[in-house]
Amino acid sequence: MAAPALLELTRLEVAYGGIHAVKGIDLIVRQGELVCLIGANGAGKTTTLKGITGLQPVKAGKIVYDGADVTGKPAFQLVRKGLSMVPEGRGVFGALTIEENLAMGAYSRRDRVAIKQDIERVFGLFPRLKERRKQTAGTLSGGEQQMLAMARAIMSRPKLLLLDEPSMGLAPLMVQKVFETILTIAAEGVTILLIEQNAKLALEVSHRGYVMESGTITLSGDARQLLSDPKVREAYLGEAV
Amino acid sequence: MSLAARRSGIPVHVWAGVALVAIALGVLPFVAALAGQAWVRILNFAMIYTMLALGLNIVVGFAGLLDLGYIAFYAVGAYTYALLASPQFGIHLPFWVILPIGASIACLFGVLLGTPTLKLRGDYLAIVTLGFGEIIRIFLNNLNAPLNFTNGPQGINLIDPFRIGGFSLASTETFFGISFSGPQKYYYMLLLLTIAVIFVNLRLQNSRLGRAWEAIREDEIAAKAMGINTRNVKLLAFAMGASFGGIAGAVFSATQQFISPESFGLFESIIVLAMVVLGGMGNIPGVILGAVLLTLLPEVLRYTMEPLQMALFGRVVIDAETIRLLVFGVALVAIMLFRPAGLWPSAVRKRELEVAKEEAAA
Structure with missing residues (x-):
């Protein structure tokens, strides 16, 4: 018996700037899973995420999170329910220190003592950030900023974490580090929906995967099976089959 | 120690x-x-401008929303006081009743401006707020017909001074053998109010709301992702900034005992914004410094430019009134050149500029 669904999208449609970018997709993320949504640029991955988090109005369909219908709910309410996200392009607070960034991540919480403890715990997970705790986030490299954005997201103690293109614009070595970070967070018991262009790496770390193409899900299943699927290999892994 | x-x-x-x-x-x-009672009055103005600048600092400095029509709230507060404490309608309410009313009405106008502009940022927000400020002024200028509310361009005269019981702040009185003039009594009243406003602002900055404003200023999408209700938090910035503007306006009305739409033009908005920016956006001591300095500087220049020219050239070469504005302008430009983050910037603002510089260099 599979674990209960934490997030379930049913026939979700989202428009983006007049374009019907997401044309009715079904997607499930179960408790404790790491699921990836892969696809080329413009396939509608980020629009899907914006639809889930209320940053973009949903045209049709339903989003159920943790047993409740959250279709069209604004992001700030979702965060309070334990659905956290790392927006595309990281969005760290550049002029604030790393510590202040992490404290901001706990904005939805009011338990000051536990927040302090969590900051230390997060520093334990990310020693690189601890070394630079008094530095401003703007002075970090792209990869470190991504790391900080993810660390900040788990400060809200999420049940589900949505990651939007965490590897975007990073050097290959940093991409590796970011994926290690994702595994670290998953090991903490956080369920993750990962949106990625880097199909190979995403499928390698995930349990299951969905492939998106011009607004629809064309393939889905076990991540390892998808990795060996000839269609995926040809379209996303750049291999001639 | x-x-x-x-x-x-x-x-x-x-x-x-x-x-x-x-x-x-x-x-x-x-x-x-x-040096003359005029200087006491100038000090009083410095405090009124301090309150005004602190209010604008909430909107511009804390929340990062560029508001060019802020003076409108000052006008709303001033006219609220004037209409409720003058022969205009024959109403004479005491100031401690009007002060909260003025703050509330200004707050309402803050929400009125904030609601339609929630999605606007930067230049676009600046343009809309600029228009809003002008609309309020033009309304005040024209609301004398068909029904006479504001007395139009003539303004409202004979506004009641602050009065506590039979004790008016406007007249000279003697306590303990010391003679207190009207402006001097106002000074102490304004000092108390200003300290209260500073205190509230300090508390706001270090509150949860203050941090939410900081997050929105830095990155609005990320702020949403932190669980911040950006809509309400931005509206609160407008509402609270406007309330302080309203209080300052009511105090202005009572101090001057005369107001007209002329006092609430675009130039005033710009001056208050200059106080915030030159002093140090987002930093309360900096904003106070900016307000005091920009109130005093033109006055000091007014009194020193002629004697200075007499001493240098033996005659007055340029009219004091003309050169005053010239020197004032040059001083503003110089401050921005040499201290781009303001005279007394906040730590975060200083870092913002450093980050921006590094990004520009990279």
């Missing part, structure tokens, strides 16, 4: 400093009066 002082949390030298500042502020109106 002694152990006892350390345990009490606030060291002795801080208390001593506070006491010194308190004494200095206490005798200041008498020192200023040596």
Whole structure:
């Protein structure tokens, strides 16, 4: 018996700037899973995420999170329910220190003592950030900023974490580090929906995967099976089959 | 530092400093009066502008929303006081009744401006707020027909001064053998109000709301992702900034006892914004410094430019009124060139500029 669904999208449609970018997709993320949504640029991955988090109005369909219908709910309410996200392009607070960034991540919480403890715990997970705790986030490299954005997201103690293109614009070595970070967070018991262009790496770390193409899900299943699927290999892994 | 002082949390030298500042502020109106009562009035204006600038600082400095029509709230507060305490309608409510009413009405106008502009940022927001400020002024200018509300361009005269019981702040009185002039009494009243406004602003900055404003200023999408209700938090910035503007306006009305739409033009908006920016956006001591400096500087220039020219050239080459504005403008440009983050910037603002510089270099 599979674990209960934490997030379930049913026939979700989202428009983006007049374009019907997401044309009715079904997607499930179960408790404790790491699921990836892969696809080329413009396939509608980020629009899907914006639809889930209320940053973009949903045209049709339903989003159920943790047993409740959250279709069209604004992001700030979702965060309070334990659905956290790392927006595309990281969005760290550049002029604030790393510590202040992490404290901001706990904005939805009011338990000051536990927040302090969590900051230390997060520093334990990310020693690189601890070394630079008094530095401003703007002075970090792209990869470190991504790391900080993810660390900040788990400060809200999420049940589900949505990651939007965490590897975007990073050097290959940093991409590796970011994926290690994702595994670290998953090991903490956080369920993750990962949106990625880097199909190979995403499928390698995930349990299951969905492939998106011009607004629809064309393939889905076990991540390892998808990795060996000839269609995926040809379209996303750049291999001639 | 002694152990006892350390345990009490606030060291002795801080208390001593506070006491010194308190004494200095206490005798200041008498020192200023040596140069004439006009200088006491200028000090009073410095405090009114301090309140105004602190209110604008919430919107511009804390939340990062560029508001060019802020003076409208000042006008709303001023006219609220004027209409409720003058022969205009024959209503004469006491100031402690009007002050909260003025703040509330200004707050309402803040929400009125904030709601339609929630999605706007930067230049676009600036344009809309600029228009809003002008609309309010033009309304006040024209609301004398068909029904006469504001007396139009003539303004409202004979506004009641602050009065507590039978004790008016406008007249000269003698206590303990010391004669207190009207402006000097106003000074103490304004000082108390200004300290209260500063205190509220300090508390706001360090509150949860203050952090939410900071997050929105830095990155609005990320702020949403932190669980911040950006819509309400931005509206609160407008509402609270407007309330302080309203209070300052009501006080202005009572101090001047005369107001007209002329006092609420675009130039005033720009000056208040300049106080915030030059002083140090987002930093409360900086904003106070900016407000005091920009109130005093033009006045000091007004009185020094002619004697200075006489001393240098033996005659007045340029009219004091003309050169005053010229020197004032040059001073503003110089401050921005040499201290782009303001005279007394906040730590975060300084870092923002550093980050921007690094990004530009990269």
